[in-house]
Structure formats: structure tokens, C-alpha cells
Amino acid sequence: MKPELELVTTGAELLNGHVVNRHAHWLGGQLDVLGWRLVRDTTVADDPAHLREALRGALARVEVVVVTGGLGPTSDDITRNIAAEWFGAGLVMHEPSRQAIVRIYQKRNKPLNAMVERHALVVDGAIVLENRQGLAPGEHLQKDVKTLFLLPGPPREFQGVMRDHVLPWLREQGVGASAQHHVFQTCGWGESDLCARLDAEGYGNLRVETAYCAQPSRVTVRLRECTGQAPDFNDAVSMVRRICSEAVYAETEETIEEAVVREFKSRGLTLAVAESCTGGLVGQRVTQVPGASAIFRGGVIAYHNDLKADVLGVDREVLAAYGAVSAPVAQAMAEGARRITGADIGVSITGVAGPDGGTAEKPVGLVYCAAADRQGTEVREFRWGGDREVVREASATMALDLARRLAGRA
């Protein structure tokens, strides 16, 4: 048996814009830890022909298939019928599941009807998997070398039956390879930068799975050992660490704001912000981290120039001479944030986020970030491509990175 699994998800609401399908995301993470792989996720509407075709296709490709959704009592709940067809059996009432439903309704003082009892219908010959979170049990169907699991669709029920029954079964098969993993969080380099620098050192010759996940000004690099290639995996980890050290801020599942909170906390430092075009985004990201209050003082959203001058104390002559989007103003904002809040480090952002407001001299995407501590102030200029959201996210990330670097020298 190969440790590969396909997921088939059924539900019209997942395909018409009403609900985000998170099953693949959750299951993929669980399988990864077990050394199993989710190789395909197929989502189809509650239509017998579509579901039948998707199920047969999956069972032709892999040995283990999980179907989720369509186990309710209404006419669009067709999963058990399609599974019974494949299994070559009929449906039967599963008495222990029906009794459980009766008890739940008695407890809630609600009248039971035949429709509700249909939740307890299962394929004749299935191993029934108790659902402690809901009414419809899961089912385990074994036919020759093929294994089919039917699971309820609501995420809590899906995850409950998975945890109680399916994940233990997968673990028992003893086929999951325990591949090594490693993650690098980087910021400041683009995905192509990273690849080009690694390739220039012969990274491409190493047998290792590498995945890049890019967000504005941030790239996560994930390495996974290929079967039997532990030395290459170790070489790859060393090579990324050496070549990308300038850009790497963590080797864990950590966001840049989490890294900032952790670093500042460990050094007993405090942070303040002065934000123009990001409008509060840096503060919002820092305060997403539970416990941020230990390091974050707050700051000023100086969107209008009056606030830059009146609240942060930026010299009006400097504003007039250089304009709000300039290195001297970024510097004065960071220093002002530090001064009025009493924080150890102040960071600032001023820029043209777009889509309007750009000029030939100061185009959309031009941003200055600064970070000030008692030793002085560092200013950086950026020229981002992308839309307003990208410019803002990338700028906030680089401001946080600047704060982190300054904390390191403090």
C-alpha cells in the first residue's frame, strides 16, 4: 500500500461561493505528520453522476479514498447511495446510531421524525464509525485492496471522526514514510531572487522537495526529504541557511510579527509605530500576536500631514521641503513615535500606496520605512510593484523586519 490518499468532497455550497472548503487544508496537515500524502482533492456538487464519476476515478488511482459530505437525511444527501452502488450492497438502519439519535432528541426535548432517523442509514457491511459531534456516523468500506471512508461534511464532525477513527487506522498501516521537514521564513527577497541565488550554488542538483510560498515581500521555503535522500536533504538545509541567512528571520512556523514580539520580549524592549500609508497595519499585525502588550506601546496613525507635524512633531519645513513621502520625514516620524511613546524602538512608514496619488518623481509603490533607537535611525527606500494591498503589506513586513534588526543590535 502506498501512503497516498484522495479526498472527494461533495456539497453545492462549496462551488457556488457560499462556503470555503477547508477540508483539504486540515486533512493535508494531519496526513503530512503521519507521512501520508493527500494527492488530490476533488469537490463536486450533490449530483449523483458527478459524485459517481469522481468516486470511481479516485478509487482507480489510489487505494484509500475519503468522501466527505452528503450523509445528511435530505434528498441531496446521496453519498451513501453512491458508495453502496460501488460496494454492491443495499442500505440498512444502523440500530446503535439510531438509538444515539433518539437519546440526543430526548435530551433536547425535541420530537423525533423519520427524516432525522435517516442519518443512521448505512451501507450494509460497513464498519460504522461513531460520530461524537453529530448525528450521521462515518463508515469504513473495505473491498479487495480498496478502502473507502465516508465522513460527515460539517468540519467539526469531519475532524472528530477523522481523529477518532481514520487517522489511527492510517497510522496502523505502518506505511507512512517519516520524511524530514524543514522550513525557512524569509523576507526582503523575492521568490525568483531566492531561486536564482540557490541555483547559482548548485541547489538544483540536490534531490530534495522544495516548495516556495510567496506573500508580499515574504517567502516561506519548505524542504522535505525525498525517500532515501537524507544526505541531500541535510545538504539542502545547510545550503539555504548559508546562502539566504540575510533574508531568513525564522526556521519555524512563525510570522514576522511573531518573531518581532518574541525578539523584543527576550530583550526586554518596547516598540512604537508611526504609520502613514499603512494606516495602522503594522500595529494591527503586531497586536494580532497574543501577549503583544508586553512589548507594544502603540503609536500614531499619521495619515494626514497635520498629524505628522502636530502629533509626531515632524518639522513643517521638512514636510514642505521634501514632501511627506521622503526619507527625512520617515526618519522624523520614527523618532517622533519613539519620543512621544517612550518606546525603545520606533518604526515608521510613509509612501504612495496607490492607485492614485503617484507622480513621475514619486510613483505609486515608492515607500520609505525607518526605525529609530537610542543609537540612531535607519531609513530604507522601497519601490514596490503591485496594487495598494501589496504595497501596504510589503511595507509593513519590511518595517517589522527593520525593527527586528535594530533590536538585534540594541
Add this chain to the structure above:
Amino acid sequence: MKPELELVTTGAELLNGHVVNRHAHWLGGQLDVLGWRLVRDTTVADDPAHLREALRGALARVEVVVVTGGLGPTSDDITRNIAAEWFGAGLVMHEPSRQAIVRIYQKRNKPLNAMVERHALVVDGAIVLENRQGLAPGEHLQKDVKTLFLLPGPPREFQGVMRDHVLPWLREQGVGASAQHHVFQTCGWGESDLCARLDAEGYGNLRVETAYCAQPSRVTVRLRECTGQAPDFNDAVSMVRRICSEAVYAETEETIEEAVVREFKSRGLTLAVAESCTGGLVGQRVTQVPGASAIFRGGVIAYHNDLKADVLGVDREVLAAYGAVSAPVAQAMAEGARRITGADIGVSITGVAGPDGGTAEKPVGLVYCAAADRQGTEVREFRWGGDREVVREASATMALDLARRLAGRA
């Protein structure tokens, strides 16, 4: 041609627990409006055999297929190769796309390398679809009756190319059923509140498709005409409008922050914020809206009490007597924001976002929002369930709603 479409998504990160796949959700909603249906979403890893099989399967079942992801420059970006195989052509460098990349790199003062230029490789014979949000263009391949679109994977780029090119093409085919739609944006009522109040008036008897999409303190209600049931659809729209008028802030695809910017702009008003537990989230949301500078002055992130007192001018005795999370402090913060920024309306938020910091008297989820204008200040108390993110999002939404209501009376 049937108005049916399949989506094939590629990316290892979508199947190993790292990223939630939101493409089907977004696309499904867009197609629904056009009268097209997303009949299947297949997600596979970046593996040639899997992608080839998924693509061929989709093209065998429907006439229009969209593939997203795998158009980057690295070795795991294989979509254009697999598509070229099916199309029976090779890859060529698309000179206008390459030139666009060169211009972007020149603007950013970054050196260009051959790896980056690979973004501009397209299938020979493809209609190239400009990507205004990123480097890799989309492609439109037509072979007999089959239409294949290749789209970049990052959501912003996927949505941009879809909006610019693919959705207009689908509309032009003239095959989508034209069911009537209507949308209501509400805040302040829960999903069950909404349903219960509508059901109490007999809403359940109307033949109309109704979908509720809930976010913290915000519910979008979408109505769709059932075939041949136009009178019921019209009755349903009237009923929701009448019964939910207190909660409805827009009957368009508008966020609450967009509604605030629009309302303030039309009345010539300005806004300022004073944020404690939300740490800049209200400012960040308002400044997401292009053109926010016409109405937004800025404000203070008063995370630490010193900033509430020293910058916003909240009386230290009031802070000591009532605590930072209290109605009098929320009121003083909103008034302080207005005073120091010169804005017409100041809004404030102070609360316990959790997970720590709650007490018996002031539990996690307790939040005060206030809005001040020249006539006075309104304060509201909330007790939210949910985690830190829910508490913060819900609070920011209600603060924005309070600002919008005050603007209406100004």
C-alpha cells in the same frame, strides 16, 4: 455550449496543510452571478502525471476548463508544459510580457535574471491575457470546442486576470441563465437572529434561494430567483429590506469600511480613530479603501495606558477609577481622537481581546466602542464570544458602524 466550467488547481501547499484553497469559493460566487456553474474543483500537487490526468479528465467532461497555479518560473511550475502537450505546441517567449517584466524590474531598480523572464513563457498559439497584478500572464487556449484558460495561482493575480479577461469572455458566450440576484450587507445581528426574524414573518414560504455568509458581526444575505418565481423573489427582497432595515448598511457588494468612506465623502466629513485592543485594525480597514485620504485624518493606537493619558488626554483618574476597559475611557478616547486630529467624528475601541487578560468582572470579549461628534458621544458595550481575531474584527466592524450612524445624523 453548456454554462458549466471545471477548475483545476495545482500546488503542493494546498494539499499539505500550508495554505487554504480559496479559488473555488471566489470563482463559484463570480460564476453564480453570470449564470454559469462551477461543477468541479480538482486540486492536485505540482506533479506532471497528476496534473495531466486531472486536466484531461476535466476537458473530457466539460467544454471550459480553468487551470490555476504553476505558472511561476521554478521547476515545480509545470502547468504551461502540460497545457502545451495537450495543445500540441511548444513554448515561446511572449515579448510584450517580457518587456512588462523588464519595466517592473527597472522601476524597482532590481537586476533581472533569466529565471524571472521565464514568467513570460507561453504556449505557442495562446491568446495571452495581461496580468496587471503580477509577472506571469494568463493564457487562453482554444482547440476545437474546448477552451482552456491558464491563470496565475496567487489569489490577487487569479482574480485580476479572471475579472479582466475570463469573466467577460464567459459573459460574451451568452449561455448563462439570467436569474435575478440581490444582496444585503448587514452588521450587528447574528445569522440566527436574521433567520429567526425573517421566519417569524413567513419568509420560509417564499420560493427563493437564500444564502447567509457570516463574518464576525457581519452577515451577507444573498437572494437568488428560483426559475419562474420572480414574484416570490421580489417579495423576498421587500421583506428583507423591511424587517432588517436596522442592520442593513448596503445593498451592494460593499464592505462596511467602503460604506463609511462613501458616506463621509458625500457629507464632507472627516474621521479619526483611537484604538486600544484593535491596535490599528480600524485605521487599517478604512485605509484599505482607495481614496480614504479624503475622509481619514488618522489617529492614535493607544495600546498602553500611558498613550491613552499622554497622547489622547484621557484623565488618569478616570483610568484608575474605571479601568482601561470601561465606558468612560472609551468616551474620553473618542473625544481625544477628535480633539487632537481636528476630525469631525472620532471613534474608539477599548476591550479585552484575549486569550489572556480576562477577569470575572471584565471577561475576554468585553469591548467598549464610542463615537464622538460635535453633538456628543455615543458609547456601546459588547460581549463577544470567539477568539482574539473574532473579538477584534467584530469590534472594528461595530466601531465603523457607529461612525456611519453618527455621520447620518451630522
